[in-house]
Amino acid sequence: MSDELMDLYQELILDHSKRPRNKRxxxxxxxxxxxxxxxxxxxxxxxxxxDGDTVADASFEGGGCAISTASASLMTExxxxxxxxxxxxxxxxxxxLITGEPRESQESPGLxxxxxxxxxxxxxxxxxxxxxxxxxxxxxxxxxxxPVKTEE
Ligand code: ZN
Numbered sequence: 193m194s195d196e197l198m199d200l201y202q203e204l205i206l207d208h209s210k211r212p213r214n215k216r217x218x219x220x221x222x223x224x225x226x227x228x229x230x231x232x233x234x235x236x237x238x239x240x241x242x243d244g245d246t247v248a249d250a251s252f253e254g255g256g257c258a259i260s261t262a263s264a265s266l267m268t269e270x271x272x273x274x275x276x277x278x279x280x281x282x283x284x285x286x287x288x289l290i291t292g293e294p295r296e297s298q299e300s301p302g303l304x305x306x307x308x309x310x311x312x313x314x315x316x317x318x319x320x321x322x323x324x325x326x327x328x329x330x331x332x333x334x335x336x337x338x339p340v341k342t343e344e
Pocket of ligand 1: 320
């Protein structure tokens, strides 16, 4: 990846961490889950409003470091209007992107601006920050009542 593109990506992450989108309690939510990343101190609550099998709305509260906040912010934007199946597919692709080898040319399908996190896989300590919101969203979809921890 060119330095120019990396700068652009960092700018988007910075923008979302400073001015997070959809950071509020969603009163109409019919799914929610809490997530905690003890390694960094990130806390997030994810709210989802499901309409049939479509994510009609998504929001979050909490946060932590820039990466975890930006990830939650971008995730809520991306999820809106997606089917449950699509949401799980994007989660899987995102997880592969974050934990996989750096890919120079191969684009992961359907990730769009989530590609901004592709550099995170070079920083293992940041992987849990970037995936916390997603694991928590997945727990909300699975209706798991157990609090999410990124520590395994
Ligand atoms: Zn963090």
